[in-house]
Amino acid sequence: xxxxxxxxxxxxTLGSIYGLIAIGYTMVFGIIGMVNFSHGDVFMVSAFFAxxxxxxxxxxxGIGTPIIALLLAMILAMVLTxxxxxxxxxxxxxPLRGSFRLAPLISAIGMSIVLSNFIQVAQGPRNKPVxxxxxxxxxxxxxxxxxxxxxxxxxxxxxxxxxxxxxFWYVVQKTPLGRAQRACEQDRKMAALLGVNxxxxxxxxxxxxxxxxxxxxxxxxxxxxxxxxxxxxxxxxKAFTAAVLGGIGSLPGAVLGGLLIGLIETFWSGYFSIDxxxxxxxxxxxxxxxxxxxxxxxxxxxxxx
Amino acid sequence: MSATMEGPLLQVRGVKTYYGKIIALKGVDVDVxxxxxxxxxxxxxxxxxxxxxxICGSPQAREGSITFxxxxxxxxxxxxxxxLRIAQSPEGRRIFPRMTVLENLQMGAALDxxxxxxxxxxxxxxxxxxxxERIGQRGGTLSGGEQQMLAIARALMTRPKLLMLxxxxxxxxxxxxxxxxxxxxxxxxxxxxxxxxVEQNAYxxxxxxxxxxxxxxxxxxxxxxxxxxxxxxxxRAAYLEGGRH
Ligand SMILES: Nc1ncnc2c1ncn2[C@@H]1O[C@H](COP(=O)(O)OP(=O)(O)OP(=O)(O)O)[C@@H](O)[C@H]1O
Ligand SMILES: [Mg+2]
Numbered sequence: 001x002x003x004x005x006x007x008x009x010x011x012x013t014l015g016s017i018y019g020l021i022a023i024g025y026t027m028v029f030g031i032i033g034m035v036n037f038s039h040g041d042v043f044m045v046s047a048f049f050a051x052x053x054x055x056x057x058x059x060x061x062g063i064g065t066p067i068i069a070l071l072l073a074m075i076l077a078m079v080l081t082x083x084x085x086x087x088x089x090x091x092x093x094x095p096l097r098g099s100f101r102l103a104p105l106i107s108a109i110g111m112s113i114v115l116s117n118f119i120q121v122a123q124g125p126r127n128k129p130v131x132x133x134x135x136x137x138x139x140x141x142x143x144x145x146x147x148x149x150x151x152x153x154x155x156x157x158x159x160x161x162x163x164x165x166x167x168f169w170y171v172v173q174k175t176p177l178g179r180a181q182r183a184c185e186q187d188r189k190m191a192a193l194l195g196v197n198x199x200x201x202x203x204x205x206x207x208x209x210x211x212x213x214x215x216x217x218x219x220x221x222x223x224x225x226x227x228x229x230x231x232x233x234x235x236x237x238k239a240f241t242a243a244v245l246g247g248i249g250s251l252p253g254a255v256l257g258g259l260l261i262g263l264i265e266t267f268w269s270g271y272f273s274i275d276x277x278x279x280x281x282x283x284x285x286x287x288x289x290x291x292x293x294x295x296x297x298x299x300x301x302x303x304x305x
Numbered sequence: 306m307s308a309t310m311e312g313p314l315l316q317v318r319g320v321k322t323y324y325g326k327i328i329a330l331k332g333v334d335v336d337v338x339x340x341x342x343x344x345x346x347x348x349x350x351x352x353x354x355x356x357x358x359x360i361c362g363s364p365q366a367r368e369g370s371i372t373f374x375x376x377x378x379x380x381x382x383x384x385x386x387x388x389l390r391i392a393q394s395p396e397g398r399r400i401f402p403r404m405t406v407l408e409n410l411q412m413g414a415a416l417d418x419x420x421x422x423x424x425x426x427x428x429x430x431x432x433x434x435x436x437x438e439r440i441g442q443r444g445g446t447l448s449g450g451e452q453q454m455l456a457i458a459r460a461l462m463t464r465p466k467l468l469m470l471x472x473x474x475x476x477x478x479x480x481x482x483x484x485x486x487x488x489x490x491x492x493x494x495x496x497x498x499x500x501x502x503v504e505q506n507a508y509x510x511x512x513x514x515x516x517x518x519x520x521x522x523x524x525x526x527x528x529x530x531x532x533x534x535x536x537x538x539x540x541r542a543a544y545l546e547g548g549r550h
Pocket of ligand 1: 347352353354
């Protein structure tokens with residue numbers, strides 16, 4: 001019971017991070033039908049942005065409380081990562097739109113390599129540590145020497161994720177921008193006939209997905225305290241798995257998928273073997289693709305148009 | 306300003322449109338003046354829908370010119386053409402399937418940031434009370450006729466200077482067709498709305514329209530007032546006999 005609770009807490013934390021990244025995959029897929037394989041590396045770069053700004057605020061500006069430094073670093077990372085993603089879309093994807101289907105995919109894999117190699121050269125190949133930002137845990141219960149704890153870090157991650165997801169959900173469901181995004185997703189030509197600037201809407205979708213990835217990147221940095229140039233790959237693929245599991249194109253699906261992948265991974269580590277946690281996560285991807293290709297909340301392909 | 310007021314609202318000159326290597330419009334000339342209802346009739350595959358879409362810049366004309374209010378729009382991107390208030394209820398209706406009726410109408414009013422939404426939506430609900438009953442239903446689950454009404458209503462929500470309707474009577478019950486044609490007529494008479502109408506239903510369309518064009522194989526072969534065209538034996542033979550209501 002105690003182990004179960006502890007893994008539940010850990011899994012939800014991890015799942016929040018995956019969910020934030022997964023939204024970027026699912027939105028871009030929804031609007032242009034492309035799997036943006038560089039998204040994981042955009043996430044990794046955002047963690048480096050957060051790291052650099054965090055250290056900058058802590059040392060040079062001398063901001064005493066690490067929480068404020070982290071928050072400012074996160075906001076700056078969101079802006080810069082958004083810009084980065086905007087540029088990538090303009091340079092590497094938009095010229096290929098209307099080309100054959102695999103072209104943007106290959107371009108995205110290329111961008112992914114460019115980003116991770118650039119960080120490897122610019123930031124070095126080793127783990128980059130940050131001093132601990134938030135300490136402290138709350139003991140929830142203790143029995144037979146096993147304590148169920150939740151750390152402040154975990155609380156922050158879950159809270160930040162929940163707040164941003166709510167804000168994001170509001171934008172997509174209730175604002176003109178969100179309506180334009182959904183219109184482009186459903187019928188780009190008709191959206192243009194109604195005055196929607198489709199290219200701009202697609203760009204903004206990339207920016208929004210990247211900003212959420214930057215939130216995930218900042219949280220990742222805070223949680224693990226280190227980041228590494230290759231850290232885009234595995235979380236990226238797991239978030240992609242989450243998007244597919246939840247039903248690619250579906251926003252609630254991305255969040256649900258993220259939580260499930262996080263939970264599967266931590267429960268697997270807790271009850272079976274930590275070495276095989278990635279095997280477990282990716283086996284899920286294979287199983288889902290075979291038996292439930294539309295995912296949990298994905299829409300079935302029957303619709304009257 | 307005076308030049309724009311004098312010329313026709315929409316002027317299409319020598320427009321050629323291609324799909325890849327295949328030519329669909331072979332040099333089309335059409336005028337639509339302010340306050341007119343102009344109809345375009347022609348057989349299946351003549352190029353009627355292509356002309357409507359070409360006016361909206363999707364696909365763009367490869368040759369020729371299109372001017373709206375005296376301004377050349379031939380190379381303008383589709384969304385900017387829409388901002389000049391050219392609205393289209395396109396072939397196939399193109400309702401956003403996973404948006405509600407309300408959201409589809411909001412998309413129509415997006416150009417004005419919903420500034421006139423409340424009053425305009427009441428107006429289209431008066432035209433199509435059916436839509437009001439279905440306000441929360443997803444577009445993709447509406448019946449064909451309801452989708453047609455929604456497509457027209459959505460186009461009206463843009464506050465168009467030129468309303469282009471591609472076969473608005475398609476799939477609708479005769480009574481509804483009659484209502485839609487009456488609505489077009491009324492909007493035209495009371496508000497001076499300019500309408501460019503593609504129709505298979507040539508008899509109704511020509512009776513409603515001030516002027517008409519006949520398109521055959523990507524070319525305009527005849528034009529005249531609605532009455533003139535209705536009386537031409539060729540037209541009666543090709544588009545009216547047997548299809549008359
Ligand atoms: N996307 C496309 N790609 C290739 N050819 C096309 C495309 N759209 C239309 N065409 C061709 O262009 C020609 C004109 O088509 P269009 O849809 O404009 O005809 P239409 O007059 O609207 O016919 P209908 O009354 O059946 O709607 C047809 O021969 C059609 O096959
Ligand atoms: Mg047609």
